[in-house]
Amino acid sequence: MGATKETLGFQTEVKQLLQLMIHSLYSNKEIFLRELISNASDACDKLRFEALANADIYGDDADLKIRVSFDKAARTLTISDNGIGLSRDEAVEHLGTIAKSGTREFFSALTGDQAKDAHLIGQFGVGFYSSFIIADRVTVVSRRAGLAADQAVRWESAGEGDFTIEPAERAGRGTDVILHLRDGEDEYLSGWKIRSIIRKYSDHITLPILMKKEQWDAEKSEQVTTDEDETVNQASALWARPKSEISDEQYTEFYKHVAHDFEDPLAHVHARVEGKQEYTQLLYIPARAPFDLWDRNARHGVKLYVKRVFIMDDAEQLMPLYLRFVRGIVDSNDLPLNVSREILQESKDIEAIRGGCVKKVLGLLEGLADSDDAAEKEKYAKFWKEFGRVLKEGVGEDFANKERIAKLLRFASTHADTADETVSLADYVSRMKEGQEKIYYVTAETFTAAKNSPHLEIFRKKGIEVLLLSDRVDEWVTGSLTEFEGKQLQSVAKGGVDLGALEDEAEKEEVAKAADEYKELLDKIKGALGDKVKDVRVTLRLTDSPSCLVSDEHDVGGNLSRILKAAGQKAPDFKPILEINPQHPAVQRLKYENSDEGSRFGDWANLLFEQATLAEGGTLDDPAGFVRRINELMLALSGGGR
Template sequence: MKQILKIIIHSLYTHPEIFLRELISNAQDALNKARIEQLTNKNFSGTETSFEIKIQVDSKTNTFSIEDTGIGMKEEELINNFGTIARSGTLEFLEELKKKGSGSEAGLIGQFGVGFYSVFMVADEVVVETKHISPNAKAYRWKSMGESDFTIEEIEKSAHGTKIYFTFKENAKEFSEEYRLENIIEKYSNFADFPILLNNKQINKIGALWRKKSSETSDSELNEFYKFITNDTEDPLGHIHLSVEGAVVNFKALLFIPKEAPWDMTKWFNEKGVHLYSNKILIQRECKALLPDYLRFTRGVLDTIDLPLNVSREFTQDGPFMIKIKNILTDKILKFLDDWAAKEPDKYKIFYSNFGPLLKSGINSDYTNRDKLIELLRFESSLKGKGELVSLKEYSMRAKSGQNEIYYIAGDSREALEKRPNMEYFRKNDIEVLYLSDPIDMFILPGISEYDKKIIKSIEKEDISLKPEEKIEKPESAINKSLLALFKEVLTDRVMDVVESKRLVDSAVTLVAGKDSMDREMEKMMKMMNKDYRSSKKILEVNMEHPVIKGMSQKYIANSSDPLLKKYVLNLYEGALFVDGELKGDMAADYVRRVNEIMEQAISSK
């Protein structure tokens, strides 16, 4: 038994501070038992004492005591509960209640009968004084060093309940400081059913709002509660109040959507914001098992009486129960956001500007809820003003007759995207293009591939579909063929192909990706992840109606061997690279030098 006790004391619990949570939990169970007995058993009327938990600590004497006005223990219960490892008086009490047809909402915590022994992590000798609530009950003192034996003696005690006291070990003196205990109480036991007094000051002043009905809570209460559990200074953007009762799971939850993401996004993205409780006692902060990663901006609490815990009650056990809770929470949060998007678009816009990148990451990780997440996506658009967002559904509903594609273009900013040559055709024909300026968009939108039977496609790919009337091929003139052949000859090792453009309006040339190639933004990200990544060759499209190209045609007719023609071709190609942000190093220097040469020749010819 001595060896088993050592295992429990030194190996079962991760943090010594847990001792206080366990003692408070035991005291809460004792108070709940007393309340139940007073309501159901006329013989246990009790005295006129109030139900509360009193804690006294003195850093000077290094002493601690915790006292409750609960049910107390008889001598045989004291021997069985404290003298027998893993015997749970609470579990036995619940079994008796079940036999009587009640007890499911008793609010009792103890399950394993080992929580009390955590006190020996911080104390060498522990004394327990107790008196049962029943009439004419005697009082007893239990004392042990937490090893192989204990002593019990009869004492005088006026009120029913239990008091536990001891002196801290040398290596546990930190817990004799009042502020340290206050922090532990607020962390683990703030929502206990009964007042917790620390050196005569009540610590747990904020109630467990998740246990109330939604109609019984005010906005001010919810805001205060949110700030308490998150340390945020701003009110939340919104909240979700849940009470789930089913055959598989039962739980209550109060979840919040923050108004702003904190400045330290790296830290935020590593946090899991929902705290897990069992009967109002904290089991795990930021429980990872409750939500998928892409919803970890959610803050709040979840409380369940059915929680499958490990013996130390510090961790949950994996299994269908936790998966079911996770699925329910995910569904409720996504439905809540969908309602915002439909009924309160301004509020959803605030949310999306802060947490959109995180939400989007679920597209490629949660295939069960993929369709729901796709409906929550928002983008800026060429048909809307700066800052206005549209959904794929809105795009599809106002697409032009016969348009079978949803078009997008990706880049660093809206301003840069609007100036891209590849936007000219779409702007001229008033065809909507989605602007993707968030880097994560490039990882998700192409992967969706289709929405509402419309193919999702980058306008910077060669195989975009134009209007039917625009597809009518005009006979290509001999001079155009020859000029394009010159482009191909000069750029033979630099491009995949050179073709006549059907999309350019104001620009002379543009570069587009091949049908099976990545577009420029995806390649840019690939280079960021792999410095050795080599971009694929692009297709150069030439606007044969542009004045510069027509001028080149005339010069070609006059003298197809004119050395300026080659310089023009190179400058047009490198100018396209410059627009794409790909003209760097020696190429940039050559480009500037060549521009100067052409200008010099043009000036001298005048």
């Protein structure tokens, strides 16, 4: 370690974050103490975990604890722990930079709205920097476990552009965070105020949080500290207490501790499982999606404990990817204390715990979705808006629970007016017309494109509800979920239109007659379009549009093909089928052009294909050619051309 004091610059993102935090969180500034105590608790957890492999790391200081003290004369508030501590390099890394994945996504998600941004700051888990809400200078003195007393480090900053770092001495391992209070923040020099904040926000911390007892000094007419310690919090694992002894407020504050979230959770489930495996689970559904929700490689939010000893953060083996938004803890009585991530991957006990956690989370969601209580239903609607697209991944990933997940799915539909008004598959089935045998859906890149798809025309005419699927994941959902309650899911843009008993014989005969009548025309259109199409045929599905594109029943659809290409993946060769509406004036015009030797037949045929491509959200290979054809035909028609 260098023997001199150095001044180093903060990472750019830290500077941004400090300014943002001080302004955004000032209205709830007392949370700084919760964040610092939470960090101290984590540092002790990490020491306890390292001690599993090296018991000597405790030295002669095996009782882990957190201490909070204040000095009225110096106007400082200090949070100390005897946890893992920081080396010089760790102090620079953890206190001067944000090495967290998703940093860029975090900053791009900021809105400038202080209330909204405050939630994002909480999600990002940058609790240490909240010190600067009430302090104009912060000093950190830390000694890494295993290092000598003279190998401690002193870090200091005024929370602006830089910080200093220099060698220091500390008698024992651990960390002191010393806040030099800003003018006007003297309320944090009150023992009563600090105790009330700790009991409000940090009562669940499993380690004792110590303060010096206070007593009334009649001569000074004020409270003075004594030499005697007292434990301010309950200092017992909240999840190990009976549910009847835990208040809603305590559940909420524990969530904020484990999730690093400033917002209350949407719902939670707390259960003790006994039998072949014994474990406790306390799992939460957040109210808001984290900014890195779509990073499937990001660590998950469930902490693993064994017999109340912290083992690891973000134990991804405890929760499948499609439930990566769940936060909380699992405490096992059966796993070995020296369990590693590698052991977890092979453990049958973990498989059983994971299965139990999934069932509890799905049960919690079912309780909200199926509740007769309007407030609970509203919670599920909020959950779906935030996390629905992620839950959909479970249809293809969790075969054992596919039916349960299917019942929780919500989709936009022609039955509703907006994308936010969603229906369940059970809702859809309950409204199916007499004789209807299938659940119909259409996929598109956007809700508007789905709602206005020409494929819906015959369904609108007959009053048949169609699900409007515009999330990218919906293509995988419909690939995995082929039926619901015995009703087959059918894309309205695949294969021929099969309305079953809803189709009348007269319509069938009309299409068959048109197919014969237009055979020559269909062949000529196919010849004009060449390898752009697989086939050309007349259709029953159109009432207003001249044409549309469909795919064969077992082919990759146009929307999925576009999604794969946009993701840089190789899409299977896809040639659409062009369907034409024989009753449409444009098709009638094309029939007329077919009999004219000097016609623009090829232009008309290409226009039918290009319009159909655009209508379903596709892109044209030759947009300039499309514009030219449109202009030429408009000029010809306006000039009295045929």
